[in-house]
Amino acid sequence: MTKRRRRGSQRVTMGEVARLANVSPSTVSLYLRRPDEVSPGRAEKIQAAIDRLGYLPNTMAGGLASSRSxxxxxxxxxxxxxxxxxxxxxxxxxxxxxxxxxxxxxxxxxxxxxxxxxxxxxxxxxxxxxxxxxxxxxxxxxxxxxxxxxxxxxxxxxxxxxxxxxxxSHHACGRLVAEHILQQGRRRMAFVSTNFQRDVRARDRYHGFRDTVEAAGGTVELRELSGRSHAEETGRLTHALMQDHPEIEAIACSNDMVALGVLCECQRQAWDVPGRIALAGFGNLDFTTSTVPPLTTIEPPRxxxxxxxxxxxxxxxxxxxxxxxxxxxxxxxxxxxxxx
Amino acid sequence: MTKRRRRGSQRVTMGEVARLANVSPSTVSLYLRRPDEVSPGRAEKIQAAIDRLGYLPNTMAGGLASSRSxxxxxxxxxxxxxxxxxxxxxxxxxxxxxxxxxxxxxxxxxxxxxxxxxxxxxxxxxxxxxxxxxxxxxxxxxxxxxxxxxxxxxxxxxxxxxxxxxxxSHHACGRLVAEHILQQGRRRMAFVSTNFQRDVRARDRYHGFRDTVEAAGGTVELRELSGRSHAEETGRLTHALMQDHPEIEAIACSNDMVALGVLCECQRQAWDVPGRIALAGFGNLDFTTSTVPPLTTIEPPRxxxxxxxxxxxxxxxxxxxxxxxxxxxxxxxxxxxxxx
DNA sequence: GCCTAAAATCGTAGCGCTACGAATAGACAC
DNA sequence: GTGTCTATTCGTAGCGCTACGATTTTAGGC
Structure with a gap:
């Protein structure tokens, strides 16, 4: 009467299982941890008791006792x-x-x-x-x-x-993209990034890109999107970028979602990709195979x-x-x- | 010598903090749980001991003792x-x-x-x-x-x-999309879904869509993508769908990623959206604002x-x-x- | 049936902490 | 100084389980 109705969701204990199965608690514990070390007969009785009572072991107690988790x-x-x-x-x-x-x-x-x-x-x-x-x-x-x-x-x-x-290496990602674009003779580039201030890895990719381009005598305009990629903002920013720097012939993006935003803006403005502007992303997200044109990107081993x-x-x-x-x-x- | 080097990552205990701060373990515990119930002087000493020893409470022990988590x-x-x-x-x-x-x-x-x-x-x-x-x-x-x-x-x-x-209600989502398309006088429709067999919610949206369209005298072709949306597959499937059912004038999708796949195929085939085919998604993912044309979709309260x-x-x-x-x-x- | 070794089972002592009532210290009035 | 009340502090008894040595059972050989 006093003990039965316990506060909250208190559950069946190992001792209760043991009592029902007519064995000691240690045997139940052993059964749970190394089942083949208890005799088949008892094992069966213990399992039956567990099922009948709906016993669930208490992870915290176990973790405390064994001092591992x-x-x-x-x-x-x-x-x-x-x-x-x-x-x-x-x-x-x-x-x-x-x-x-x-x-x-x-x-x-x-x-x-x-x-x-x-x-x-x-x-x-x-x-x-x-x-x-x-x-x-x-x-x-x-x-x-x-x-x-x-x-x-x-x-x-x-x-x-x-x-x-x-x-x-994220630096290598940037380098890879840069080398690929440089091979096509393009030199005036931009890098559009989300979350640039906070994401070291996006910054590393940018640095890899910029270093490689500049070493080859090219230039890189950096543009940062505030916070997480927002497609509309990406469009506006791309538009402004191309207005200020009509000489730009390639845009690398910190990830594929940004690249998609840029691509949509190119479609809207009827700027040919890759004719007028080359475009590369990062991530090899699923949709990159089917945009028009399909997106060149980097496959990270997620x-x-x-x-x-x-x-x-x-x-x-x-x-x-x-x-x-x-x-x-x-x-x-x-x-x-x-x-x- | 015997106790000092303990197995594995065993950590500083509350007792050690107590000893260093010259109080009993209970006081440390109280300080941690209800700091303002211990006198300022001791509180300070305890905190100093905690900092000095780098003490971290053991969540499992606490959870076990208090039988809550x-x-x-x-x-x-x-x-x-x-x-x-x-x-x-x-x-x-x-x-x-x-x-x-x-x-x-x-x-x-x-x-x-x-x-x-x-x-x-x-x-x-x-x-x-x-x-x-x-x-x-x-x-x-x-x-x-x-x-x-x-x-x-x-x-x-x-x-x-x-x-x-x-x-x-996912059923309501399907209905909402159907009503919107029906209003424009379109009657021949398709529903393209990912993960249809396993995702009840996608099925509910489909049912809401189909029921509404059929009640208005329209028809709905269902197409299922195997597993998670794969953009290329979506394109192929869309192509086949339109070949088999050229009368279709609207496609609703189980989510925006699928809709993007369908849209890309439309761009590739130069099928005007929404002129030739109306298209709707689900999810209001970020990119839906900037595709060409921007995608009509459902905003779920994620x-x-x-x-x-x-x-x-x-x-x-x-x-x-x-x-x-x-x-x-x-x-x-x-x-x-x-x-x- | 008796002995021995191996297999199975059990009992006990914690794991590190919290809850709670008991004990002590402090503050204040007289 | 003494008594009383309150604010702090402390000691003890578990929480439910595991580890491990002690004990009991079983099987096999003679």
């Missing part, structure tokens, strides 16, 4: 972006099938937020941690240093990193990043990841279509 | 879709600022997977649960019934629901769903949500542009 924390700048969300989806699939649960955090491209999220996730005593990129606050670094959780920094490559690294991040993490957790395999450059390739 | 589970069909990911992002922001941590699961439009994820999440003893839609397996329902966790079913509206409901889901959940957790406010139809509006 099946949690892996993942921080991305935004999940509202097919790049990261596809990586996440792949990562989730691989890690879940190995029994892990993802704890996803949105840093919103904000270092202070990342710091807060790192603390919040570490308080779960996670088995592993996945971060996006190399940029962390000093405080984050010191928190991380006090902690021997395996860490993967993904979606970037080229700096030492904290532990493991899975990504590619899903591969998830897959290899999971692989390295699992190997590291099983302590069988040689030091030499801790850093992985997945590279990147130019998908040449008709817009350049 | 700050976890809220969220299941979506896929995070790789701006609809759900924007809802998630908003939900996350609102719930995090109230101190909750999201546990996100990907059902991949699979009921069995949803069932598994529900169990996995309930084992965290979550404070709340957010599901997408009304479709759950019998087993899921029975697990959920044994459990008085507050539940929100989101992104749909029109059925009784388990607890709280925040969404809109972010509002997140916001209101958070609001209802928090109110329910504070047990101050009147029964009458447990169901919320956020409605939907047609964004009339130039493609229809």
């Amino acid at each position: 099946n949690v892996i924390g993942v921080l991305v700048p935004t999940i509202t972006n097919s790049f990261f969300s596809e990586t996440l989806e792949t990562l989730e699939r691989h890690l879940r099938s190995a029994g892990y649960q993802l704890l996803i955090g949105n840093t919103e491209f904000d270092d202070a937020r990342e710091e807060e999220l790192i603390r919040s996730i570490l308080s779960w005593n996670p088995a592993g941690l996945v971060l996006t990129g190399f940029l962390h606050t000093r405080k984050s670094l010191s928190v991380l240093a006090n902690n021997d959780t395996p860490i993967v920094e993904m979606w970037d490559y080229g700096q030492p990193g904290l532990d493991m690294v899975v990504g590619f 899903r591969e990043i998830g897959q290899h991040t999971a692989r390295l993490l699992l190997a590291s957790l099983a302590s069988k990841l040689p030091e030499a395999e801790k850093r992985l450059d997945l590279g990147v390739r130019l998908v040449e279509r008709e817009s350049v | 700050n976890v809220i589970g969220v299941l979506v069909p896929t995070i790789t879709n701006s609809f759900f990911s924007e809802t998630l992002e908003t939900l996350e922001r609102h719930l995090r600022s109230a101190g909750y941590q999201l546990l996100i699961g990907n059902t991949e439009f699979d009921d069995a997977r949803e069932e598994e994820l529900i169990r996995s999440i309930l084992s965290w003893n979550p404070a709340g649960l957010v599901l997408t839609g009304f479709l759950h397996t019998r087993k899921s329902l029975s697990v959920l019934a044994n459990n008085d966790t507050p539940i929100v079913e989101m992104w749909d509206y029109g059925q009784p629901g388990l607890d709280m409901v925040v969404g809109f 972010r509002e769903i997140g916001q209101h889901t958070a609001r209802l959940l928090l109110a329910s957790l504070a047990s101050k949500l009147p029964e009458a406010e447990k169901r919320l139809d956020l409605g939907v509006r047609l964004v009339e542009r130039e493609s229809v």
Whole structure:
């Protein structure tokens, strides 16, 4: 009477299962963790009791007792972006099938937020941690240093990193695009970017692009879109750009959505692509095959990043990841279509 | 010597903080939970000790001891879709600022997977649960019934629901689009859908569309894309559709990405939109403003769903949500542009 | 039937924290 | 100084589970 109606959603405990199955709680625990170490007869009785009572183990109690957890924390700048969300989806699939649960955090491209999220996730005593990129606050670094959780920094490559690294060089992306456009003899270019101030990786692509173009004697006009890509703004900005710099013969974009915005403006103004203006994007989003003309772009290894991040993490957790395999450059390739 | 080097990433405990600050562990705990109930002097000493040791509370231990958790589970069909990911992002922001941590699961439009994820999440003893839609397996329902966790079913509206409901009617979306096209005197139509077999909501939109068109004496050809929208396939399928049914004068799409694929094919074939073919999408994705012509579409309340889901959940957790406010139809509006 | 080794089961002692009542300190009036 | 009330602080008893050594059961050989 006093104990039965407990506060809130309190659930059936292991002890109750044990009582119903006529075994000790330890046996139930053993059955749950290593089923083949309990005799078939008891196993059956225990399973029946579990089913009958609708028993669900309490993850927190288990985690506390064993002082490990099946949690892996993942921080991305935004999940509202097919790049990261596809990586996440792949990562989730691989890690879940190995029994892990993802704890996803949105840093919103904000270092202070990342710091807060790192603390919040570490308080779960996670088995592993996945971060996006190399940029962390000093405080984050010191928190991380006090902690021997395996860490993967993904979606970037080229700096030492904290532990493991899975990504590619964004600078190389910019270079690749630049080289491709330069080959066609074009020299007057523009780079249109979203979120330039906050997204290091977009900036890296720009730098790779600009450095390569300028080294070949060309020029690059940079245009920044405020915040996330907004198609109308992209159109206006493209229009203004071409008005101020009619000499421009190629536009590289920080991603495919921006390129689509630019392309639509070209269609509206009847500027021939690639005749009048060459156009390149980044991301190889699905629609890039079917725009008119199809978009030349860069294919980043979105899903591969998830897959290899999971692989390295699992190997590291099983302590069988040689030091030499801790850093992985997945590279990147130019998908040449008709817009350049 | 024996205790100092502990296995793995074991961290500083509350007791160690207490010792350093010269207070009892309970006082540290109290300071962390209700800081203004400890005297300023001790508070300062405790904070200093926390900072010095880099103490992070152990969420699992806290959760176990207090038998509540700050976890809220969220299941979506896929995070790789701006609809759900924007809802998630908003939900996350609102719930995090109230101190909750999201546990996100990907059902991949699979009921069995949803069932598994529900169990996995309930084992965290979550404070709340957010599901997408009304479709759950019998087993899921029975697990959920044994459990008085507050539940929100989101992104749909029109059925009784388990607890709280925040969404809109997809049937109404289809109807709205149909009515708008019918008004222009068009009667021969097609509906092109992705993921038709698995996505109930796409099917609902189709049914709303078809029912309305047929009630007005029109016809609807249904075309399904295999799996997720693939732009090239969309183009081929559109081409075949128009070859088989040259009488078609309007195409409604299950979402804007599909509509973009159809539009690109129209551009390629030089079929005038909306002159020859009217075109409508769903989602009001960003690029729909700038295609040529801009796309008529439906604006679903993506972010509002997140916001209101958070609001209802928090109110329910504070047990101050009147029964009458447990169901919320956020409605939907047609964004009339130039493609229809 | 008896002995031994292996297999199966059990009991106990925590994991790190919170809840809550008991104990102590501090503030104030007389 | 003493008593009383309130504001702080503390000690204890778990939360539900796992780890691990102790105990019991079982199987096999003689």
